[in-house]
Amino acid sequence: MVPEVNSYKTDLWVDWCPGCGNFGILTAVTKALEELKLEPSRTVIVSGIGCSGKIAHFVNVNGVHTLHGRAIPFAMGIKLANPDLTVIVHGGDGDLLSIGGAHFVALGRRNLDVVVVMHDNGVYGLTKGQASPTLQLGVKTKSLAKTNIQQPVNPILLALASGYTFVARGYALDVNHLKEIFKKAITHRGAAFVDVLQPCVTFNDVLTADYYRKRIHKLEDEGGWDPLVKDIDDRRSKLFKAIEKGLEWDSKIYTGIFYLDNSVMAFEERLSERLSRYPLRNPSNSKIVADNSRPIIGSDNFEKIFKDFVVYVRKGG
Amino acid sequence: MSKVGCLCCLYFKPHIYVSSAGYCSLKGRCVFGDGVVCGEYRDKVIDDLKKVLSDVGWVYCVTCRKTLVDEFELEDHFNSHDVVADVLIDEAVSDEAPSAD
Amino acid sequence: MELNEVSLILGGAQGSGLEASMLILSRALAYGGYGVIADREYYSNITGRHSYIHMNVSATNIPRSLRYPVNLLAAMDSESIFTHFNDVANGGVIIYDRGVDGKRISDVPSMEDALKLRVLKHLQDLNIESDVASILTYLEKERRITRVGVDFTRWLRMLASKFELQPRVLSRYVSGIIVVTTALILGLDLEYVKYGFEAQFGNRKEIVKENLYLMDLIKEDLNQYGGLLQIKKPTINSDKVMLATGNDFVAIGKIVAGVRYQSYYPITPAADESFLLEKFEVIEYDGDVIGPIIVMQTEDEIAAITSAMGASLTGSRSSTATSGPGFDLMVEGLSWAGMNEVPIVITYYQRGGPSTGQPTRGSQSDLFNAAFSAHGEFARVVLSSGDHLEAFYDTVNAFNIAERYQVPVIHLLDKFLANSLATVPVPDLSKVTIDRGFTSNGGKDYKRFDLNHKISPRAFLGTLNTVMWYSGDEHDEYGHIVEDPENRISMYSKRIEKLQIIESEVPEEIKLRLYGEGSPDYLIVGWGSVKGVALDALDELRKAGYRGMYLDMKMLYPFPKKEFLKVISGVDPSRVIAVEHSYNVSISDLISMSTNVKIVKKVAKFTGRPMVLNEFVEAIIKLLTSKEEYKVLRYGA
Numbered sequence A: 001m002v003p004e005v006n007s008y009k010t011d012l013w014v015d016w017c018p019g020c021g022n023f024g025i026l027t028a029v030t031k032a033l034e035e036l037k038l039e040p041s042r043t044v045i046v047s048g049i050g051c052s053g054k055i056a057h058f059v060n061v062n063g064v065h066t067l068h069g070r071a072i073p074f075a076m077g078i079k080l081a082n083p084d085l086t087v088i089v090h091g092g093d094g095d096l097l098s099i100g101g102a103h104f105v106a107l108g109r110r111n112l113d114v115v116v117v118m119h120d121n122g123v124y125g126l127t128k129g130q131a132s133p134t135l136q137l138g139v140k141t142k143s144l145a146k147t148n149i150q151q152p153v154n155p156i157l158l159a160l161a162s163g164y165t166f167v168a169r170g171y172a173l174d175v176n177h178l179k180e181i182f183k184k185a186i187t188h189r190g191a192a193f194v195d196v197l198q199p200c201v202t203f204n205d206v207l208t209a210d211y212y213r214k215r216i217h218k219l220e221d222e223g224g225w226d227p228l229v230k231d232i233d234d235r236r237s238k239l240f241k242a243i244e245k246g247l248e249w250d251s252k253i254y255t256g257i258f259y260l261d262n263s264v265m266a267f268e269e270r271l272s273e274r275l276s277r278y279p280l281r282n283p284s285n286s287k288i289v290a291d292n293s294r295p296i297i298g299s300d301n302f303e304k305i306f307k308d309f310v311v312y313v314r315k316g317g
Numbered sequence B: 001m002s003k004v005g006c007l008c009c010l011y012f013k014p015h016i017y018v019s020s021a022g023y024c025s026l027k028g029r030c031v032f033g034d035g036v037v038c039g040e041y042r043d044k045v046i047d048d049l050k051k052v053l054s055d056v057g058w059v060y061c062v063t064c065r066k067t068l069v070d071e072f073e074l075e076d077h078f079n080s081h082d083v084v085a086d087v088l089i090d091e092a093v094s095d096e097a098p099s100a101d
Numbered sequence C: 001m002e003l004n005e006v007s008l009i010l011g012g013a014q015g016s017g018l019e020a021s022m023l024i025l026s027r028a029l030a031y032g033g034y035g036v037i038a039d040r041e042y043y044s045n046i047t048g049r050h051s052y053i054h055m056n057v058s059a060t061n062i063p064r065s066l067r068y069p070v071n072l073l074a075a076m077d078s079e080s081i082f083t084h085f086n087d088v089a090n091g092g093v094i095i096y097d098r099g100v101d102g103k104r105i106s107d108v109p110s111m112e113d114a115l116k117l118r119v120l121k122h123l124q125d126l127n128i129e130s131d132v133a134s135i136l137t138y139l140e141k142e143r144r145i146t147r148v149g150v151d152f153t154r155w156l157r158m159l160a161s162k163f164e165l166q167p168r169v170l171s172r173y174v175s176g177i178i179v180v181t182t183a184l185i186l187g188l189d190l191e192y193v194k195y196g197f198e199a200q201f202g203n204r205k206e207i208v209k210e211n212l213y214l215m216d217l218i219k220e221d222l223n224q225y226g227g228l229l230q231i232k233k234p235t236i237n238s239d240k241v242m243l244a245t246g247n248d249f250v251a252i253g254k255i256v257a258g259v260r261y262q263s264y265y266p267i268t269p270a271a272d273e274s275f276l277l278e279k280f281e282v283i284e285y286d287g288d289v290i291g292p293i294i295v296m297q298t299e300d301e302i303a304a305i306t307s308a309m310g311a312s313l314t315g316s317r318s319s320t321a322t323s324g325p326g327f328d329l330m331v332e333g334l335s336w337a338g339m340n341e342v343p344i345v346i347t348y349y350q351r352g353g354p355s356t357g358q359p360t361r362g363s364q365s366d367l368f369n370a371a372f373s374a375h376g377e378f379a380r381v382v383l384s385s386g387d388h389l390e391a392f393y394d395t396v397n398a399f400n401i402a403e404r405y406q407v408p409v410i411h412l413l414d415k416f417l418a419n420s421l422a423t424v425p426v427p428d429l430s431k432v433t434i435d436r437g438f439t440s441n442g443g444k445d446y447k448r449f450d451l452n453h454k455i456s457p458r459a460f461l462g463t464l465n466t467v468m469w470y471s472g473d474e475h476d477e478y479g480h481i482v483e484d485p486e487n488r489i490s491m492y493s494k495r496i497e498k499l500q501i502i503e504s505e506v507p508e509e510i511k512l513r514l515y516g517e518g519s520p521d522y523l524i525v526g527w528g529s530v531k532g533v534a535l536d537a538l539d540e541l542r543k544a545g546y547r548g549m550y551l552d553m554k555m556l557y558p559f560p561k562k563e564f565l566k567v568i569s570g571v572d573p574s575r576v577i578a579v580e581h582s583y584n585v586s587i588s589d590l591i592s593m594s595t596n597v598k599i600v601k602k603v604a605k606f607t608g609r610p611m612v613l614n615e616f617v618e619a620i621i622k623l624l625t626s627k628e629e630y631k632v633l634r635y636g637a
């Protein structure tokens, strides 16, 4: 159905710093939604806490602005209970990989049909520039008193190891390219991860737009790049290739789709093997109350359903 | 060994809780360990258990209800305790195990 | 003399078949028309440590509490004798395996040193040796306790000569021996036991058959002991009962309430509830299905509560279940539920803390955690249940309250109730209703937090032509972040003033219940699983000439001040006694901060074992007849 709302942006004033990469992400995501003609009422943006988390309010679809690190499990509950919804998670690199790391991994293992967009700025923006889990070792960004002495985690490799079946990277200020990645991520069936390199003009004076401009290469510009896993036997080699590209950083930083595997069952399908009629019949649309405010389990069927717990006392005696 | 009977026989695998009963790996069935032994009885010597220790990684002291994982331990227990090569875990263990901690 | 009531202990190593023994015996008794309650005491251990079942069986009513001393001890091993011999009443019976006669305390590696030393000291005082035979001889001579020494091995061997036995299921026969011997001594019709075997091993015909053969052997061998502790013919008038644990009743309550999403991270004593729900994920009924219920084992409790909230936003009835450590992790989520007015039910089974504490033992020490944890001010409801049947109804109430007032509801239970097995009347479904609260069909200008209502009608995520926002930040009517002070006042007050609506609207019987005789000369105040022992104590104390009442505080937050004050007004404050499985007896603090009424007399128990009738009655009498204000109970191994 074509949405009535023309614009996928709300009319709120967007309060990110001037020049922040988040503006690019916002535009890319709203354009993607628009081009996919996703109905706002059937779409949910679930966000964490941080500068990035505010995005839920700026997009004119359902928005659930959650807790620091917890957008993924909120999204899981929404998606499982109402599998008809398109569910997109937005979170920062601190949110998703530090405080929310366990959920990030768990989502990959489940391959639930949710998109995770990581606003990767290398810093904790909203708490004023501390090092995030993607900041390189030995780097000193503007508001760090000393250089960073923790190693970064590689989001692409972590996503691959966790089991995401769509793994990509985009650049916040290459909006059209990013939008195309988003569209593919949204239409992918399974857990999709998009690492978005996002300059933070205020706190990250190392990973700047200039830094990225010099290094970014699109995977699709490499001759013969094909991330799609053809069949199970192809999986290993595609994974190795994705890892190889994912490891590059210092001189070349790749954007584009690293890995795409349609051969893994999405979590909803795994569930439907256990729950007959799922996802058609699901928690959000299944009946729980009979007409007269009575539960659908009543005096007539209670004992039959819970027969294992009922003892009929012997007669006579 | 403190007792005679199947418990001293190499082929016997006592039940985790009813240690007088168990499984005879030679006969392939349930047997009872106290009292008389059969004609196939094979006295278990420490070298048998050492072999099990090196092949499987552990043996079990019924007296102490303890898993032994090295030779020194085995030597400590062997002379005065009932040490066996294997224990038979009852299905009730996994069935009834409470969740804990 | 025939007994109205029999107390017994079944003891043995954890994992050695005790559970099965308890279930077979309880099923047999329930089938025979007896009332049963069985408390399970176990270590935080998979197998090997000492476990026991403490049961009370009644011919005249559904038992509500446990008793010491017990009439019968069925010991599957020597550790059970060393641990419990002192709990057996004069004239009682001990069933044991003759094979352990020569065992000494020092031969039992699994016993904790502290207990060993205590028992050794006791034996020394009595001037007896520390082996099983000496103890039993002493008990026989000095305390008229009959020892029924049975030869497990002999019977097993006879069984083996007739059937091809699987050694991996030997415990099934040991359970059989324990149950049949116990039944003989109680003088039960062995038909009941047959029913018990069939119900327990229903689909495993050969195990039933073998046990029935064993039953005949035992009957013949132990003929002389038949009816040694003869229990009366039952006079409880009911043609059917439920036999289930507190965990089971909560799960069944959730299914009836229409839960559609339950999340959990495994933890004692909560996990059993989710296992049961999983079995009922889809209920095929009448050519249709009820459900589905999605039961998600999440990566942690944070994901458990947050995913349940996500599901709730789509309109599914959602809940999670945990105990103290897990609840602690959920608390930030709880605060989000408060801020976003999300209906969600958290079933909180208390166990012994702090930290990992005594994870498999009972406790009521988390009242304040349930009522006051989480930052910020918001409305929540804390409900407790006094027994199994209440737990069922309260589970449904919890969902109704959560949805009607759009608040998180914490259903606060404990290990005693969760893990004990009991015969319970079949719930009356005609009393159960479903209230989904104020809902909306949304629409173009839908405002999720519409200030025109004290409780804004809820549209669900996914409602056509409707978009909405939620935020943990302070928000406007649409759910967008705003920090405006005037809006803050409106939203803040709206969220918190729901407490007054709840206080005034929730029916009295959900808030508190009063038992006993009018114009009492003392009043016991408690909540949750102490109800059973308190009610039995009223009866006992009546025999001793005291007229008492028990006030069961069911809704702990918001505290029902008005109703409480009405009850307390006629009672002399020095005759009010608060009871709780904790050190602090926090209910008295909750009462004093809510109503200014100070309760100074308290009965506390924090060993992790449940209060039993005898010690409870003694403590009450002591508090009523002396200047003492605080009694600590300590009975039970």
Ligand SMILES: Cc1ncc(C[n+]2csc(CCOP(=O)(O)OP(=O)(O)O)c2C)c(N)n1
Residues within 6 Å of the ligand: B100, B101, C265, C266, C267, C268, C301, C325, C326, C329, C356
């Ligand atoms: C916050 C919290 N949640 C749940 C538990 C319950 N719990 C105790 S041990 C355990 C899991 C044990 O598994 P693992 O870590 O693999 O250890 P294993 O027993 O296999 O060695 C859980 C869930 C807990 N103690 N604390």
Ligand code: SF4
Residues within 6 Å of the ligand: C046
């Ligand atoms: S890991 Fe735990 S359950 Fe498994 S064998 Fe060891 S002690 Fe037993």
Ligand SMILES: [Zn+2]
Residues within 6 Å of the ligand: B061, B062, B063, B064, B065, B066, B077, B081, B082
């Ligand atoms: Zn030993």
